[in-house]
Amino acid sequence: xxxxxxxxxxxxxxxxxxxxxxxxxxxxxxxxxxxxxxxxxxxxxxxxxxxxxxxxxxxxxxxxxxxxxxxxxxxxxxxxxxxxxxxxxxxxxxxxxxxxxxxxxxxxxxxxxxxxxxxxxxxxxxxxxxxxxxxxxxxxxxxxxxxxxxxxxxxxxxxxxxxxxxxxxxxxxxxxxxxxxxxxxxxxxxxxxxxxxxxxxxxxxxxxxxxxxxxxxxxxxxxxxxxxxxxxxxxxxxxxxxxxxxxxxxxxxxxxxxxxxxxxxxxxxxxxxxxxxxxxxxxxxxxxxxxxxxxxxxxxxxxxxxxxxxxxxxxxxxxxxxxxxxxxxxxxxxxxxxxxxxxxxxxxxxxxxxxxxxxxxxxxxxxxxxxxxxxxxxxxxxxxxxxxxxxxxxxxxxxxxxxxxxxxxxxxxxxx
Ligand code: PLP
Numbered sequence: 001x002x003x004x005x006x007x008x009x010x011x012x013x014x015x016x017x018x019x020x021x022x023x024x025x026x027x028x029x030x031x032x033x034x035x036x037x038x039x040x041x042x043x044x045x046x047x048x049x050x051x052x053x054x055x056x057x058x059x060x061x062x063x064x065x066x067x068x069x070x071x072x073x074x075x076x077x078x079x080x081x082x083x084x085x086x087x088x089x090x091x092x093x094x095x096x097x098x099x100x101x102x103x104x105x106x107x108x109x110x111x112x113x114x115x116x117x118x119x120x121x122x123x124x125x126x127x128x129x130x131x132x133x134x135x136x137x138x139x140x141x142x143x144x145x146x147x148x149x150x151x152x153x154x155x156x157x158x159x160x161x162x163x164x165x166x167x168x169x170x171x172x173x174x175x176x177x178x179x180x181x182x183x184x185x186x187x188x189x190x191x192x193x194x195x196x197x198x199x200x201x202x203x204x205x206x207x208x209x210x211x212x213x214x215x216x217x218x219x220x221x222x223x224x225x226x227x228x229x230x231x232x233x234x235x236x237x238x239x240x241x242x243x244x245x246x247x248x249x250x251x252x253x254x255x256x257x258x259x260x261x262x263x264x265x266x267x268x269x270x271x272x273x274x275x276x277x278x279x280x281x282x283x284x285x286x287x288x289x290x291x292x293x294x295x296x297x298x299x300x301x302x303x304x305x306x307x308x309x310x311x312x313x314x315x316x317x318x319x320x321x322x323x324x325x326x327x328x329x330x331x332x333x334x335x336x337x338x339x340x341x342x343x344x345x346x347x348x349x350x351x352x353x354x355x356x357x358x359x360x361x362x363x364x365x366x367x368x369x370x371x372x373x374x375x376x377x378x379x380x381x382x383x384x385x386x387x388x389x390x391x392x393x394x395x396x397x398x399x400x401x402x403x404x405x406x407x408x409x410x411x412x413x414x415x416x
Contacts, residue, residue, distance in 0.1 A: 010043035029366055035062025038385050038392055040371065049392055050371045051384040056197065056229050056348060059265040060311050061385035067268045070307030074300045081299065083292065089302035096309055097276055100238050101260060106280030111272070111297035115228030115263035116143030118273040119191075122224050122259050123147040123165070125277060125285040126189035129222065132166075133187040137173035139199030142191065142226055151191050153199075174204035176211035183215050189222040189259070190215070194240035194247060197229035197383075200376040201343045201350025209247045213255040222258040222282065228273070229348065232265035233312050233386055236322025236346025243345060258282045265386075268311075270304035317386040321346040324393060331397045338404040343379075347388065351380040361407035368403060370396055 010031040017028065031043040038061050040050050050062070060067055074089065081087060094109035101107070110121050119142045126134055134151065136142070142151040149157060150164035158164060167188075171178040173196060183190060190212055196202040209225075216223040230240035239260065241247030247255040259282050263273030277283040295301070312318060325346040332351060333342045338361075343350040353361065358374035365372045365380075375381035384392075 013043055037061040037063075038388050046369070048366070048369050048371050049395065051382045051388075051396060052371045052373050053383055053385045054269060055264070055373070056234055056383035057264045057267075058269045059232055059234070059308055059317070059386045060268045061387045062269070064268065064311065064387075066307050066311045067270070067304060070303045071270060071300055074303035078299050080295070082294070083297060087297070087299040087302070089299045089306060090297040093272075093274075093302040093305050096306060097262065097274055100309070101276060101278065103276065104256070104279045106283045107276060107278045108283035110275045110277075110286060110291060111302065112263075112274065112293050113271045113295050113298075113301065114143075114273050115226075115261065116145050116148045116273075117293065117296070118228060118261035118263050118275045119143045119148040119151065119226060120145055121275040121286065121291055122189070122191065122226075122261050123151065124291055125259055125275070125282065126191075126222060126224070128285040128290065129188040131186055131188035131221070133184075134168045135179065135182045135187055135190045135221075136168055136170050137192055137196070137199075138170045139173050139196050139202065140170065140191070140193060140226075141196070141198030142193075142228075173199065173202065174208050176208055176215070179212055180215045183219045183221055185219060187216075187219050187221040189224050191224040191226060193226045193228075193230065195230050195235060195345055195348065197348065197381075198375060200379045201348060201381055203246060203343060203345060206245045206248065207250075209241055209255050210249045213249070213257075216258070223255070224259040224261070225257040226261045228261050228263045229383075230345075231260075231262040232308070233318040233321050234265055234346060234348050234383065235344070236318060236325055238318055240345060246345070266308065267301055267304045268308035270301055272298075272301035272305045312386065315387070321386050324388065324390060325349060327390070328393045328397070331394070332400065335397055335400040336404040338408065339400070344381075347382070347384055347386060349382040350375065351382070353378040353380065355408070355411070357407040357411045360410040361403055364403045364406035364410065365396075365399075368399055370399065370403075372396075 013031040032040050033043050034041045136151045138153050140153045142148045150168045153170050171182045227239050237243045260276045329342040340354045341352040356377035358380050362374040373381040
């Protein structure tokens with residue numbers, strides 16, 4: 001039986017899932033078989049508006065012809081080579097990332113396959129400074145491999161796997177004084193998400209990143225910005241730190257990080273990640289033999305990323321995410337008294353709920369044909385494809401009051 005067979009419907013695949021897959025992700029919500037644009041279909045023929053995009057990944061939606069074409073053409077030409085050889089797509093992607101970041105001379109890219117790997121590479125860059133310390137933020141999520149996990153804050157993820165790589169301390173996110181107090185001459189790097197994603201869709205106060213930059217510069221530490229979730233237009237800027245209210249500086253400019261990590265939306269659904277070292281110092285931290293990856297820089301992944309970036313630019317999707325997100329958040333905020341506010345930027349939004357009923361709301365939404373995510377007990381995350389239309393956004397806004405009522409009923413008040 002091949003992976004597309006759904007003769008027995010979702011129940012059959014779910015039963016086989018339980019018998020074949022490790023239980024790391026709990027019980028999947030549905031078995032999905034097909035996607036088109038912002039919609040997906042399950043094995044029982046039900047259609048959903050995808051407002052999560054594989055957790056901020058499918059920037060162009062599902063089955064976008066440009067992405068399908070680029071991957072197919074590259075796979076038909078040259079699917080994989082080892083890193084003993086170079087390919088055009090690999091070089092073009094690195095150049096494109098440097099250009100999007102306005103990277104100064106000496107900047108360099110390491111290509112990998114996921115956000116976690118990008119963070120691992122950044123962690124190794126930090127170690128290569130020769131200093132032992134790394135400062136990260138409370139609420140941070142940077143991945144689950146041992147190094148990335150050391151930077152991730154959530155105790156439930158960390159505790160079973162200790163000891164983790166040492167030297168990492170966490171300080172309250174958005175508190176520039178706490179950050180300054182934690183950084184000294186032994187600090188190799190400060191690692192921050194410009195907008196926390198898994199931590200509940202949280203934008204730090206204006207000026208925070210600029211102060212973090214100053215703190216790092218004064219101490220000679222690297223400022224690492226993890227744009228895995230926020231990069232590639234997701235927040236209405238190519239990178240979230242480029243928003244004036246996120247990464248703006250007092251002189252009207254924007255912070256220049258030392259290291260940026262990217263993944264998720266970069267490949268539009270094809271696994272690819274990158275760490276970019278900005279400037280001569282960061283660009284040379286990892287030298288010959290310091291790091292590697294069999295698949296990193298794979299030409300098909302690079303072709304997927306180039307196609308994604310091309311369409312995002314050609315179709316004005318960064319601007320679209322910014323404008324649609326701004327209008328949508330206002331509508332969402334006014335939709336029902338359960339929604340007390342909307343956090344986030346662009347098309348990475350967090351609906352703040354007056355009660356911890358986000359899981360019940362997400363379940364009600366799924367029943368009603370909307371894929372959303374309960375990222376925290378009282379926060380619903382929306383991270384739809386960047387090609388979401390106003391009409392599609394409106395359809396969720398219109399459904400939201402009834403979903404809120406259903407969530408409140410299901411959870412019996414939700415005060416538990
Ligand atoms: N960094 C951030 C900010 C993330 O949001 C994530 C995933 O959610 C990661 C790193 C890990 O990325 P991946 O799941 O692609 O390994």
